[in-house]
Amino acid sequence: MNRADPEAAIAEAAKLCSNWGRWGADDVLGTLNFLTEAKRREGAALIRRGASFSLSQRFDLNGPQKGWRRRTNPVHTMLDTGTDAAAGLQGFPHGIGGADDVIAMPLQCSTQWDGLGHIFDHGRAWNGRDAATTVTAEGDRVTGIEHMAAHVAGRAVLLDVGRAVGGGELPDGFAITEAHLTATAETHGVAVGRGDLVLVRTGQLARARRDGWGDYAGGPAPGLSFTTAQWLHRTEIAAIATDTWGFEVRPNEFDHAFQPLHQVVIPHIGLLVGEMWDFEALAADCAADGVYECWLTAAPLPITGAVGSPVNPVAVK
Amino acid sequence: MNRADPEAAIAEAAKLCSNWGRWGADDVLGTLNFLTEAKRREGAALIRRGASFSLSQRFDLNGPQKGWRRRTNPVHTMLDTGTDAAAGLQGFPHGIGGADDVIAMPLQCSTQWDGLGHIFDHGRAWNGRDAATTVTAEGDRVTGIEHMAAHVAGRAVLLDVGRAVGGGELPDGFAITEAHLTATAETHGVAVGRGDLVLVRTGQLARARRDGWGDYAGGPAPGLSFTTAQWLHRTEIAAIATDTWGFEVRPNEFDHAFQPLHQVVIPHIGLLVGEMWDFEALAADCAADGVYECWLTAAPLPITGAVGSPVNPVAVK
């Protein structure tokens, strides 16, 4: 890997990892095609205790966004309040009162899925489509996140690389390699394979909780090495998610680069990528009982034409 | 039930059905307390084929909202597009391009959960709290939907009253009684009990899809009769959802009233209520295989202080 030439490295990886055409010209699901009914049955068997865990950060103004790419934290306001209701100001009969609310937020502001229309390589979107006509100001006219609405439920594996390799947390700039992933899985006693939803904990979110957000949204972070592209392709996993802003290691592993692994895995592999997930409660439980696999439902809101979605993933063990 | 006196009927039902104090003074979960780990194990056993179904409508401007109570349809806009990326306008290195998006929407605009802070009775919120200090312009300071983030996963039962009683669809204004619910469950061969997530299909959404929205958002609709309050309490279900705008029958069963059943079930029973769900695909499958129970995850977005949340419920059979 030539640090000075990300473009060549990306082209090489893209060629080795391409899934274009694998599920037909009309495909809108990418690696979610690996998540079969059989995989769901396998995942369901992992619900042993019935304990459930939310893997979502809270959506509010106390999030990490600082305006980069016009990404802001969610703004939640009330249309009606209990205060008004109690004061008899709402005009409803027989003592009923109500409260309603609204939200305005970037779909990429907190715990999220990146849809297939989120990243392009030289003007090409997933499956080789023309980015220009696929994702316009109208939204994603082909691969909108709404197509994934029913699919994201199955077997999940937590790879707590932070604990297994970092003694709790990985430092910013730490590049997680295939060797780290494999060693972590081995330590945990779990296998990763076709159709799995892979959760990679770095520990950075725990650090941000303790020390303040700092540059959590876009700054230095532990994350997947560019060199894991082939592992992500070869294992045929259905999706991957991390507890960091951007899934891959930051700064990126080239002299002048921006999210090169995204450029391979989304448009070429068709991989569903989750970011800013909160694994803390689940990871503590896994560390306690030694079981690093579970049932996971992480259903995006079917916002028509969206290139991503906020999500509250729920894991059940 | 005196049609001329909803206030008395509500007071009577509230008295008979109150769960105030049942789970302590600090409770923020209401009937979700019935959804235990044991219940989740029971639900997990219902994942037999691994087939999954989204029970969510799509979130876009083609929804039914017309501005009542300032409820509008979701507005989704793009921050970056593939068209810009393909035209080389984004300023990123090595050929990477990206698309981002934002949404602005009422939390009650489409497929949703009503949180415990959504409805009040004479200035009282769930568990007897003062509505005035519980849900202010800041949001729900006590029972915000974020507290439910990890909980809504368990056994669901579909009661397709539309099919069982209405031959497909119930007409607008049809009040579903306990007898209808019981008969439907019997026809389906399912039992409803403590901790279940109950899905009641009326067929109105199918009609709206066919005939146009009309007054789907707030107008006449089939729905639960006010008289079901005690059944909803006695069965100790964890949550209920319908395919209509407002869960209960419209027009309401009193001369001058507005959503009287809400006034009992949310503040007094502490019941989680879902509205505008889409049961069409699931119901067709249940009609085909005769199995009306399944695993359901319906995870609200943990929007801090929200009195409701959009949701993409995913059922797995």
Next chain:
Amino acid sequence: MNRADPEAAIAEAAKLCSNWGRWGADDVLGTLNFLTEAKRREGAALIRRGASFSLSQRFDLNGPQKGWRRRTNPVHTMLDTGTDAAAGLQGFPHGIGGADDVIAMPLQCSTQWDGLGHIFDHGRAWNGRDAATTVTAEGDRVTGIEHMAAHVAGRAVLLDVGRAVGGGELPDGFAITEAHLTATAETHGVAVGRGDLVLVRTGQLARARRDGWGDYAGGPAPGLSFTTAQWLHRTEIAAIATDTWGFEVRPNEFDHAFQPLHQVVIPHIGLLVGEMWDFEALAADCAADGVYECWLTAAPLPITGAVGSPVNPVAVK
């Protein structure tokens, strides 16, 4: 004018009316260049009584938008309320309380200016610029409405064509020609010339107020004939505004067309166009005193990169 060939008619008009290059390659003001300091002195002399008039509709959910092109009415919500303040819930010292609010709205939803980046002709924006690189998902990177912030104050002329030609209101579909404009000015005893802000009242808004919005936003309307393009160019006016949704007559005067006059006047003439203005109070006053000219300030909000702006124009006589 061949009704079957709008494209040729537009090309012909564009050629005859082009102001490209007239104010240099870097121009971002278009016909506002005609609005000189001398013109402002002339306008100031028209402030005789000191009576002021707002020419803005109110911004709220009761507007005419129905979702076309994702244009919605403004959504205004409160961040803090007097109800909360009076209930002592805000946590401020010494009895102070406050209310704040937010708005979400399309910039084209009500009384507005169309900026120079609002309309393109075959991929060309004002002054011959490439539309693709001028107005991206980032906004208008060259001719954003912020550049006009200080300029829109000067002499205005009201042409009440509705009264002068239509006996009060023009019917929908009525095409206002140069002859109508000239006759109206003559009837009013006013001259229209270089640097003027021209206000054309059709009376359609009065009708919508009386009869309901109907298809005010996008449907049939009186408005300027396509044939006025040369008059709009030759008179060297600084801006024009109407009380209709779209400035030009609807349906348009070709068999298959969409706002062909826009396609000439914005990219080629560089004309500032106002829509959905409310002339009712001003027009009644002008009819009463016979004075159809006044001072006008119609200052767009300097939203960086915006292709339009809501505006509250204030006329003073």
Next chain:
Amino acid sequence: MNRADPEAAIAEAAKLCSNWGRWGADDVLGTLNFLTEAKRREGAALIRRGASFSLSQRFDLNGPQKGWRRRTNPVHTMLDTGTDAAAGLQGFPHGIGGADDVIAMPLQCSTQWDGLGHIFDHGRAWNGRDAATTVTAEGDRVTGIEHMAAHVAGRAVLLDVGRAVGGGELPDGFAITEAHLTATAETHGVAVGRGDLVLVRTGQLARARRDGWGDYAGGPAPGLSFTTAQWLHRTEIAAIATDTWGFEVRPNEFDHAFQPLHQVVIPHIGLLVGEMWDFEALAADCAADGVYECWLTAAPLPITGAVGSPVNPVAVK
């Protein structure tokens, strides 16, 4: 003035300065009642050269808001772009293309007017009204900013206290007293009186432009001393605006206080207050020609029920 007892000082000032009932029980204009037609004629005479100045900051994400009271900077997004138009993706006939946009913003985020419903004193709003029923979650049901739409045009006086007293800029925490105001007016050779729109430049915005926003939104700032309440009342000015976030000096002049001058001038005097205005260009011009009075139009957007409005004030000399 007892630094330890703001509440008593506020009560005393409120008593001395109250305008409650002065313009009748139904008044919705407050001190704008002082801005008469005669005053407008006087102001119009100040348009001598015809030079115009925008006194507005730009509205974009680069503003000073950091989330306090959920105040964020404006978020501007595109609904349609020139890039899409040039790529032929919009589906319009004869080569026309278009761009539309939307904005989401707090009304208090940048250059603004505080409406009469913005601040309360012990649950009382302007004119002695009950804050609880005046400004609910619906908005200001009585004194919404829409009522001021036609009124804010008249004579303005710039008091460049920054230049006259501070040699350019006043330091943060500098309390501007009546003596400073009077001395500045004298230096400038202008008189301040009934119906005037008074513009007070501190120079803090110039400093923020040079040094970065820092805590411009809410932190230490020069501004009016609490002791100016009686001057603000006695002079019978129509409105006042500053180039700071909060109009009065920060930290406030009591041990534990929050904007005590607001608590007097808005609910008791009924004074229209402007904040975050940009006087830099106008002040430079005034310093150059020695003329510190001008015509000013500062028209709020008539957002129904709003307690404030963004504004682009335009001064003409």
